[in-house]
Amino acid sequence: MADSNSTAEQITSEVQEALEKQIASLKREINKINRSLADRADDLAEQTNGFLDLASDRASRAAEQLRSRAHSVSDAVKGNPGTVSSAMLIGGAVGLLVGLLIGQAESRRR
Numbered sequence: 001m002a003d004s005n006s007t008a009e010q011i012t013s014e015v016q017e018a019l020e021k022q023i024a025s026l027k028r029e030i031n032k033i034n035r036s037l038a039d040r041a042d043d044l045a046e047q048t049n050g051f052l053d054l055a056s057d058r059a060s061r062a063a064e065q066l067r068s069r070a071h072s073v074s075d076a077v078k079g080n081p082g083t084v085s086s087a088m089l090i091g092g093a094v095g096l097l098v099g100l101l102i103g104q105a106e107s108r109r110r
Helices: 002-079 081-109
Strands: none
Touching: 002 081
C-alpha cells in the first residue's frame, strides 16, 4: 500500500510540475502577444496622427484658398457694382424665361 501511495504521489507531483511548466509557457506567450498588440497599437496611433495632420493641413490650405477667392470676388463686386447688378438681372430674367417655358411645356402635355 505504501508503494501505491508513493507512486500516486510521484505521479501527482509529475503532473503538477508538467502543468506548472505549461502555465508558465502560456504566460510567456500571452506576454509576447500583449507586447505585439501594444506595438501595433502604437504604430496605428502614429499613422492616425499622421493622417490627421495631413487632413488638417489640407483643410487649412483649402480654407485659405476659399478666403482668397471670396476676397477676389468681393473686390470685383465692389469695383464693378453696375456689372454685378446687370449680371444678376440677366440671370434672373433667363431663369424666369426658362421657368415659363417649362411651365408652358407641362401645361401642353396635360
